[in-house]
Amino acid sequence: MSLQSQYNITEKTMASYSPLDQLSSTYLIEVIKKGSVVVFEAGDVLFEKGHALKFHYYLLAGKITVKKGLFSSKTVDSKRKESKHPINHLIPSDATVKAQTTGHLFLVDPKLLDRALAWSESNPKNDNNGPKKNSKTITPNAAQGEFDEEYFNWMTSLLEFPLFLNLPPANITELFDQFERVEVEKGQTIIQENDEGDYFYLLINGSAQVVVGDPKTKVATLRPGAYFGEEALVSDIVRSASVIMEEDGCLARLDKESFQKLLHSPLVQYVSIAEYRNTLAAPEEKMALLDIRSLSEFEHIPMPDCLHIPLSELRDSLSKLDKSVAYYLTEDGGQRSDIAAHILSQHQFKVFVLRN
Numbered sequence: 001m002s003l004q005s006q007y008n009i010t011e012k013t014m015a016s017y018s019p020l021d022q023l024s025s026t027y028l029i030e031v032i033k034k035g036s037v038v039v040f041e042a043g044d045v046l047f048e049k050g051h052a053l054k055f056h057y058y059l060l061a062g063k064i065t066v067k068k069g070l071f072s073s074k075t076v077d078s079k080r081k082e083s084k085h086p087i088n089h090l091i092p093s094d095a096t097v098k099a100q101t102t103g104h105l106f107l108v109d110p111k112l113l114d115r116a117l118a119w120s121e122s123n124p125k126n127d128n129n130g131p132k133k134n135s136k137t138i139t140p141n142a143a144q145g146e147f148d149e150e151y152f153n154w155m156t157s158l159l160e161f162p163l164f165l166n167l168p169p170a171n172i173t174e175l176f177d178q179f180e181r182v183e184v185e186k187g188q189t190i191i192q193e194n195d196e197g198d199y200f201y202l203l204i205n206g207s208a209q210v211v212v213g214d215p216k217t218k219v220a221t222l223r224p225g226a227y228f229g230e231e232a233l234v235s236d237i238v239r240s241a242s243v244i245m246e247e248d249g250c251l252a253r254l255d256k257e258s259f260q261k262l263l264h265s266p267l268v269q270y271v272s273i274a275e276y277r278n279t280l281a282a283p284e285e286k287m288a289l290l291d292i293r294s295l296s297e298f299e300h301i302p303m304p305d306c307l308h309i310p311l312s313e314l315r316d317s318l319s320k321l322d323k324s325v326a327y328y329l330t331e332d333g334g335q336r337s338d339i340a341a342h343i344l345s346q347h348q349f350k351v352f353v354l355r356n
């Protein structure tokens with residue numbers, strides 16, 4: 001039994017936490033599955049002074065004491081409203097954090113959450129309904145809204161690839177629809193050295209050898225999570241090596257045109273905070289900061305001097321925006337800011353995403 005089930009960390013219980021409440025059911029399940037549980041006893045030291053927070057920490061049960069210096073001490077209680085958000089901002093790095101009672105924390109990888117939020121927003125109506133269009137091999141069995149496990153497994157296997165982390169999320173849904181699933185057998189040659197490039201591949205299951213020359217010399221072994229076949233597509237030269245399956249497995253492949261369009265040409269313009277500040281000091285045009293997080297996230301940690309339109313309302317709020325203004329989407333919006341940038345640029349707004 002997983003700790004998640006043991007501590008009743010389910011889709012239903014976690015949907016009351018922010019911003020998990022923004023996730024579609026498919027992604028919330030995935031985030032819960034990939035999260036971890038830390039159980040503590042009264043008196044345990046949870047964070048030493050000088051700690052760095054690598055996760056979003058949800059205090060699901062118990063009370064903790066946050067102690068700064070000699071005299072400042074604050075209790076964080078899982079039963080209070082503030083604990084419906086990650087407690088990260090309540091536990092600064094110059095504080096020591098101790099458990100007052102038994103309890104547990106739930107840890108969520110911020111990158112995973114960011115992606116899941118972005119993809120939930122980019123495809124809100126696709127919850128458990130399978131692909132919208134064009135899925136070549138994985139077809140939804142559950143067009144009427146039942147849970148389609150095969151499609152879910154396929155989507156989550158693609159979501160595992162870090163390759164997609166830095167892509168504009170608005171492209172992801174279209175991109176995933178273009179991927180074709182291919183079952184392959186041990187000994188099968190997937191790519192032949194010196195051939196023209198036609199497909200880009202993700203290795204979902206099984207392992208493969210990369211070999212060069214004649215006689216063949218192995219230069220690498222590819223395991224699930226690897227991708228290959230990009231060099232010929234990026235550089236327009238012939239295949240640099242052969243790729244041969246070492247065992248039966250499963251691949252996802254993407255044709256050259258979709259690869260170039262959806263993976264290779266990033267559509268979003270990024271601007272560093274320093275560049276933004278320089279432009280702000282001597283603006284050549286009107287500028288505005290735009291935060292597209294949900295209302296509860298925005299109210300919880302407000303951003304001063306910033307326009308707020310939740311991403312879910314952006315399409316309906318375009319008439320409130322001004323095309324003579326350059327909009328800078330805040331970094332806090334993570335990949336949802338990228339989606340917003342897509343929506344805005346599709347409607348001919350001038351838009352940039354702030355990134356450090």
Ligand SMILES: Nc1ncnc2c1ncn2[C@@H]1O[C@@H]2COP(=O)(O)O[C@H]2[C@H]1O
Pocket residue numbers: 191197210219220227228229230231232233238239240241242243
């Ligand atoms: N040394 C290597 N390690 C891992 N992958 C490789 C190596 N050499 C080539 N490849 C992959 O094998 C692919 C063969 O086709 P491409 O040249 O299109 O792209 C190549 C890379 O993706």
